[in-house]
Amino acid sequence: MDIEKVRDFYEASYSSQGFAAQRKYPNEELCRFVGRNFSMLSPEHRQSVRMLEVGCGSGANLWMLAREGFDTYGIDLSFESLLLAERMLKGYGVKATLSAGDMTDLAFEDGFFNSVVDVFSSYCLDAQSGRAFIASVSRVLARDGLFFSYFPAKSSEAFTYHKPANLLDDDTLSGIYRADSPFAGNHYPFRFLHPLEYEQMLTEAGFEVQYSEVVSRTYGRRREQFSFITVEARKVA
Numbered sequence: 001m002d003i004e005k006v007r008d009f010y011e012a013s014y015s016s017q018g019f020a021a022q023r024k025y026p027n028e029e030l031c032r033f034v035g036r037n038f039s040m041l042s043p044e045h046r047q048s049v050r051m052l053e054v055g056c057g058s059g060a061n062l063w064m065l066a067r068e069g070f071d072t073y074g075i076d077l078s079f080e081s082l083l084l085a086e087r088m089l090k091g092y093g094v095k096a097t098l099s100a101g102d103m104t105d106l107a108f109e110d111g112f113f114n115s116v117v118d119v120f121s122s123y124c125l126d127a128q129s130g131r132a133f134i135a136s137v138s139r140v141l142a143r144d145g146l147f148f149s150y151f152p153a154k155s156s157e158a159f160t161y162h163k164p165a166n167l168l169d170d171d172t173l174s175g176i177y178r179a180d181s182p183f184a185g186n187h188y189p190f191r192f193l194h195p196l197e198y199e200q201m202l203t204e205a206g207f208e209v210q211y212s213e214v215v216s217r218t219y220g221r222r223r224e225q226f227s228f229i230t231v232e233a234r235k236v237a
């Protein structure tokens with residue numbers, strides 16, 4: 001797929017808007033994932049938990065992960081986002097290892113991470129690249145490592161009523177072109193899944209799904225509903 005289109009969009013967005021391009025506080029479903037799985041660990045133990053955020057953007061989730069005491073890593077396609085993330089981390093007095101890279105081809109050793117998290121980032125990949133991404137996550141995760149993802153659900157009205165966007169494959173819109181849709185203006189591949197499709201993809205890639213929910217919110221003063229799959233899976237194969 002045309003990854004340059006996504007990179008160009010985000011470089012322009014971070015350059016022109018700075019921190020306003022993304023959220024500044026961590027995603028609430030990611031906080032719940034951390035609470036469910038790691039809250040019982042001592043601060044010493046947490047230092048040995050290597051956690052990667054793919055598509056880390058300007059660092060809104062990274063600073064929380066670093067402050068929670070994990071050995072934190074972030075990668076993003078966009079250089080501008082990494083400059084912002086560096087400033088964000090510095091502002092909180094915490095550290096993370098940042099690098100530029102493509103999440104479909106993670107440049108880390110096999111089994112390096114205990115957890116990989118994806119907060120509204122891998123949806124920028126079409127179906128084929130999305131499968132390459134899951135294979136890449138599986139490779140860099142240690143056995144029993146945990147994957148978390150917060151991902152657009154097909155029940156969203158942005159997917160159901162997507163015209164004038166086209167479908168690039170069964171899951172992926174050419175962008176969000178309808179002017180009154182949430183995320184309108186995101187003119188690059190924008191993928192949605194049904195939770196069962198996501199679960200099946202993970203199972204086929206050697207994961208055991210241990211949590212899967214859909215969370216919805218409305219936009220435009222309750223006019224339009226947008227839903228996210230929040231899924232968590234353990235690498236078992």
Ligand SMILES: C[S@@+](CC[C@H](N)C(=O)[O-])C[C@H]1O[C@@H](n2cnc3c(N)ncnc32)[C@H](O)[C@@H]1O
Binds near residue numbers: 077
């Ligand atoms: C909507 S932002 C979310 C940022 C961050 N996860 C957050 O929650 O604030 C999506 C991010 O994914 C990054 N991204 C998209 N495709 C990518 C890829 N193939 N590899 C790495 N990063 C990618 C974009 O540059 C952008 O920073």
